[in-house]
Amino acid sequence: xxxxxxxxxxxxxxxxxxxxxxxxxxxxxxxxxxxxxxxxxxxxxxxxxxxxxxxxxxxxxxxxxxxxxxxxxxxxxxxxxxxxxxxxxxxxxxxxxxxxxxxxxxxxxxxxxxxxxxxxxxxxxxxxxxxxxxxxxxxxxxxxxxxxxxxxxxxxxxxxxxxxxxxxxxxxxxxxxxxxxxxxxxxxxxxxxxxxxxxxxxxxxxxxxxxxxxxxxxxxxxxxxx
Numbered sequence: 001x002x003x004x005x006x007x008x009x010x011x012x013x014x015x016x017x018x019x020x021x022x023x024x025x026x027x028x029x030x031x032x033x034x035x036x037x038x039x040x041x042x043x044x045x046x047x048x049x050x051x052x053x054x055x056x057x058x059x060x061x062x063x064x065x066x067x068x069x070x071x072x073x074x075x076x077x078x079x080x081x082x083x084x085x086x087x088x089x090x091x092x093x094x095x096x097x098x099x100x101x102x103x104x105x106x107x108x109x110x111x112x113x114x115x116x117x118x119x120x121x122x123x124x125x126x127x128x129x130x131x132x133x134x135x136x137x138x139x140x141x142x143x144x145x146x147x148x149x150x151x152x153x154x155x156x157x158x159x160x161x162x163x164x165x166x167x168x169x170x171x172x173x174x175x176x177x178x179x180x181x182x183x184x185x186x187x188x189x190x191x192x193x194x195x196x197x198x199x200x201x202x203x204x205x206x207x208x209x210x211x212x213x214x215x216x217x218x219x220x221x222x223x224x225x226x
């Protein structure tokens with residue numbers, strides 16, 4: 001007998017099951033309606049991941065659609081982040097287009113490295129952050145050497161500044177992953193829920209994470225050419 005209550009996904013020889021019904025009664029349905037290629041903020045939408053970073057946190061953030069229009073100000077903005085104050089219990093990365101520098105924050109360190117906009121714009125990028133440093137597309141750019149325990153959860157498309165948000169960025173989010181002491185605790189992908197609201201689905205917890213700002217995310221369906 002299938003335990004519908006605790007099943008996140010169900011497969012048959014013909015593929016993945018979306019819903020199971022008996023007459024008009026829906027016995028089970030998938031947590032979301034459709035997986036998407038990406039979510040895109042219009043500078044008012046952001047996601048609270050619910051995870052508070054620490055020394056043993058590792059994240060992967062895969063993004064695209066980066067251009068001069070990504071940044072609400074010439075001083076730039078955060079792709080992901082949280083901190084209690086400047087250089088205090090920080091974690092995340094942001095880009096300053098005026099300086100053309102990429103920043104990494106970890107604990108009480110906030111370090112930058114030159115990344116020309118010509119090498120940064122118009123490309124998809126993978127940001128990886130852990131206690132060893134900040135990696136861009138698999139190449140180590142910044143080294144960290146300290147420890148910390150954060151107080152505020154990581155936010156996507158902006159930074160969680162002790163419970164308040166900074167400027168929200170405009171880019172495409174393909175996925176976000178978090179490991180805590182080598183255990184995968186977030187594996188978030190963009191989806192449409194059953195009310196056709198774009199959001200992020202966490203494969204680990206089975207939960208949906210919704211926009212905490214205003215308006216709705218833009219999105220693209222998988223396999224649809226823009």
